Amino acid sequence: MAEQVIPTKKMPPGLQVENVDDRIMTLNVGPQHPGSGHMRIIVKIDGDYIVDADPDPGYVHRGEEKMAESRNYITNIPHLERPVIHDSCNILYPYVLGVEDLVGIEVPERAKYVRVIAAELNRCIYIQYWLAIYGIFLGHSTMFMWPAGDRELLIDLMEKITGARVTHAYFIPGGVRNDVPANFEDVCLRQVNYFEKRIKEYADIFYDNPILKARTEDTGVLSREDAIRLGTTGSVLRASGVDYDLRIKEPYDVYDELDVHTNVLKSGDSYARSKIPWLDMLESCNIIRQALEKMPKSGSIRTKLKPNPKGREDEVYRRVESGRGSAGCHIISRGKPEPYRLKLSVSSFRNLIALPYLLKGEKLGNMPAVYWSLNYWPVEADR
Amino acid sequence: MGTATGIIKALNSGIKHLAVKRFTLRYPEQKLKFVGDGYQFDPASGVAIAGLKGRHMLFHDHCTGCQLCSIACEGVAEAIAMVKVPDKWGQNAKSIMPQIDYGKCVFCGLCVDACPFYALYMSNDYELSSFTKEGLIYTPAQLQVKPQVQQDSELIIDKRGARHG
Numbered sequence: 001m002a003e004q005v006i007p008t009k010k011m012p013p014g015l016q017v018e019n020v021d022d023r024i025m026t027l028n029v030g031p032q033h034p035g036s037g038h039m040r041i042i043v044k045i046d047g048d049y050i051v052d053a054d055p056d057p058g059y060v061h062r063g064e065e066k067m068a069e070s071r072n073y074i075t076n077i078p079h080l081e082r083p084v085i086h087d088s089c090n091i092l093y094p095y096v097l098g099v100e101d102l103v104g105i106e107v108p109e110r111a112k113y114v115r116v117i118a119a120e121l122n123r124c125i126y127i128q129y130w131l132a133i134y135g136i137f138l139g140h141s142t143m144f145m146w147p148a149g150d151r152e153l154l155i156d157l158m159e160k161i162t163g164a165r166v167t168h169a170y171f172i173p174g175g176v177r178n179d180v181p182a183n184f185e186d187v188c189l190r191q192v193n194y195f196e197k198r199i200k201e202y203a204d205i206f207y208d209n210p211i212l213k214a215r216t217e218d219t220g221v222l223s224r225e226d227a228i229r230l231g232t233t234g235s236v237l238r239a240s241g242v243d244y245d246l247r248i249k250e251p252y253d254v255y256d257e258l259d260v261h262t263n264v265l266k267s268g269d270s271y272a273r274s275k276i277p278w279l280d281m282l283e284s285c286n287i288i289r290q291a292l293e294k295m296p297k298s299g300s301i302r303t304k305l306k307p308n309p310k311g312r313e314d315e316v317y318r319r320v321e322s323g324r325g326s327a328g329c330h331i332i333s334r335g336k337p338e339p340y341r342l343k344l345s346v347s348s349f350r351n352l353i354a355l356p357y358l359l360k361g362e363k364l365g366n367m368p369a370v371y372w373s374l375n376y377w378p379v380e381a382d383r
Numbered sequence: 384m385g386t387a388t389g390i391i392k393a394l395n396s397g398i399k400h401l402a403v404k405r406f407t408l409r410y411p412e413q414k415l416k417f418v419g420d421g422y423q424f425d426p427a428s429g430v431a432i433a434g435l436k437g438r439h440m441l442f443h444d445h446c447t448g449c450q451l452c453s454i455a456c457e458g459v460a461e462a463i464a465m466v467k468v469p470d471k472w473g474q475n476a477k478s479i480m481p482q483i484d485y486g487k488c489v490f491c492g493l494c495v496d497a498c499p500f501y502a503l504y505m506s507n508d509y510e511l512s513s514f515t516k517e518g519l520i521y522t523p524a525q526l527q528v529k530p531q532v533q534q535d536s537e538l539i540i541d542k543r544g545a546r547h548g
Contacts, residue, residue, distance in 0.1 A: 075458035078491040163436040169491040178431035204396035210389035
């Protein structure tokens with residue numbers, strides 16, 4: 001038998017033919033579109049067990065940060081929400097807060113409450129979409145249909161406020177673009193109450209389901225120390241027992257006037273990571289009810305801004321708690337109508353760092369359960 | 384809780400849904416009702432009026448051909464081009480009006496915010512599909528037409544669940 005010839009040509013990562021013993025096989029998972037965006041994971045497997053995993057993001061890079069440098073502060077709004085269209089209010093929130101700092105304008109009290117309501121509704125919309133995909137990843141078709149259907153209740157509300165179903169472009173430096181329609185408080189309260197009743201029903205069919213527990217418990221365990229050391233944020237951090245939520249630690253707008261509770265689980269496995277967003281949705285319903293109650297019944301909704309606002313020569317960094325974790329925006333201004341440099345610091349990319357650690361030693365069949373439990377959104381990570 | 388009880392509870396939760404009314408909107412027969420007549424902007428107060436961001440409505444008797452909508456769209460989608468119109472209007476010396484390419488438009492509504500003369504609104508019409516790319520380009524004459532759409536289905540929530548009716 002002739003000796004095997006190994007090509008010496010330099011190949012892109014993941015495609016090299018490696019001189020390993022014949023037990024280990026390199027498997028190229030992706031770049032497929034599992035309902036979210038393109039993403040590739042290069043796994044090395046020994047039989048059914050993963051010995052090494054190398055996530056390879058970057059297939060949906062759009063150059064949002066570079067694009068922002070040539071557009072003014074208002075024109076940036078529609079394209080900066082594109083990284084996560086399902087959570088468009090929350091990804092735009094830090095940018096808007098930063099520009100308000102730079103331009104130096106005050107936001108009316110009522111606008112702050114409307115923003116909080118819109119952001120919390122959007123968080124629920126995002127989590128419902130994420131949960132639907134988590135269900136289909138685990139082969140649980142009912143858990144795909146129910147969140148996708150119930151999400152419609154909140155999309156209907158967002159459509160009433162902003163006029164668009166998914167990409168809202170609603171927040172603007174100085175407040176929000178339009179007031180909520182008449183009789184909105186009653187409609188919102190009715191639909192949010194029904195939504196809360198519906199998501200409580202997910203407990204029986206999904207979260208208390210022994211089949212799901214057998215599948216996700218004790219898979220991909222991230223300890224408290226590792227979660228802090230790897231710099232994870234949001235639901236991943238809170239599932240590992242760290243009580244950290246920017247709505248409480250660094251309250252923005254009117255979150256300090258509302259009674260916000262964080263949900264913390266200690267186990268740090270895929271089950272805990274999938275349960276935290278669901279508990280967050282229940283908490284969001286509470287926040288929306290409080291905000292509707294405390295919101296001033298009338299008043300200004302937007303501080304008038306000059307047509308082409310110029311920021312002062314400074315730099316700001318603001319961050320908010322998005323549906324996935326902390327979303328930050330660093331803006332450097334040189335006194336021009338457009339930012340000199342804009343950096344989006346997103347939680348998806350930081351949570352992805354944990355993936356190789358979690359996958360080591362897992363079975364290949366558990367890979368989707370671990371991967372999607374990280375609350376990862378490929379388009380946001382690539383920006 | 385034992386495994387068997389858990390599975391029975393999960394199945395039971397699904398079976399209960401056989402009695403719940405269908406939530407789905409049956410789209411071409413039913414159409415959702417929206418608030419207001421579409422997204423509008425009041426330049427006097429600087430605040431917009433809530434409504435669906437659908438196809439634009441252009442009021443020829445208000446448009447001055449100032450190109451502010453086109454400038455607002457430059458960094459967003461570059462969907463608005465200013466074109467010559469045949470008829471003469473007193474306020475529009477150059478006789479140019481916006482023509483919108485819905486193949487590019489992202490429906491953000493920043494052009495409506497930019498218009499200081501109450502000339503550009505957005506309407507409730509969202510059914511814009513066309514067989515050709517050229518069919519997506521709406522001329523000022525087409526934008527002038529008020530859409531006639533039957534939208535009457537609303538979200539109803541009662542004891543038997545939510546449905547569209």
